[in-house]
Amino acid sequence: MIRIIYGIHTIQAILKRNPQRFLDIYLLKNHKNHRLHQLIQQLDKNGIVIKIASRQWMDKKTDGAVHQGIIARVYTTEIQFQENDLLVILAQQTTPLLLILDGVIDPHNLGACLRCADAAGVHAVIVPKKRTAPLNATAQKVASGAAETVPLIRVTNLARTLRLLKMHNLWIIGTDNEVDHDLYQSKLTKPLALIMGGENKGMRSLTRKYCDEIISIPMAGTVFSLNVSVAAGICLFEAVRQRNRK
Missing domain, CATH: 3.30.1330.30 (Ribosomal protein L30/S12)
Structure with a gap:
C-alpha cells in the first residue's frame, strides 16, 4: 500500500x-x-x-x-501494534511510562501528542480503535517524525487494556480539570500510565473507573482548560523531572 x-x-x-x-x-x-x-x-x-x-x-x-x-x-510498511505487544514493551522496561489518549479525534492533536511522547521518552501511546483520529498524513506531519519512533497501539477494548496494565502493577493516572488534586501533588516515579481525555468530553466515565488517581493542572489565568497535547506535554515532563531526581 x-x-x-x-x-x-x-x-x-x-x-x-x-x-x-x-x-x-x-x-x-x-x-x-x-x-x-x-x-x-x-x-x-x-x-x-x-x-x-x-x-x-x-x-x-x-x-x-x-x-x-x-x-x-x-x-506503508510500519508495524501495526496490538494489545498483546504491550506485554513485550512492559517486559523491556523497569519503570514504564505510557500515554493513553481516550477519545482524541483531531489528527493534529494526535500528531502533537506523539511528538510530546517521543520527546518525553514515552514507551508507547495507547488509543482505542474507535473514537480516535487516524494516523494520516496530517498527524504524521504534526508529529515531526515521532510517528516513526513511538509505538502507537490501537486496542479494541480500552477497559480491558487498563485491567491488563493494573495486573502488571502500573499506576493509572487520569486527568480532569475539575479536581482539586493537582499534578504537582502526585508521585510520578512509579510504573505509570497517564490518561488524557478527548477534546470535547474528556475521559469517559468507564475509563475514569479504572484510574488509581485523578489529577489536574493548576491554572493561574482565566482560561478553563488547555489543548490536549499541551496538557500531555506538561504532565509527561513533570514525570520526567521527578524521575530524573530519583
Missing part, C-alpha cells in the same frame, strides 16, 4: 530509519526554503527519485495543508 506524506521532519525521519520505503519525492518548483537543500542532498545520496511539482498540485494533494514544499509517496 502507498501513502502520501509531507513535511521536512516527517520525510527526514523515514530517510534516517528506512529510506527503502520511498517511492518518489515531489519538490516545489522554484522553492526558496534553504532547509530543503540539505534534505535534497541526502535524498540524492540514497538514489531517491525527485520530481518537480507546482504549488497548486501540491496544495491539492495535501488538501491545503502546510507541506513545506515537499511531498513523498511511501510504502
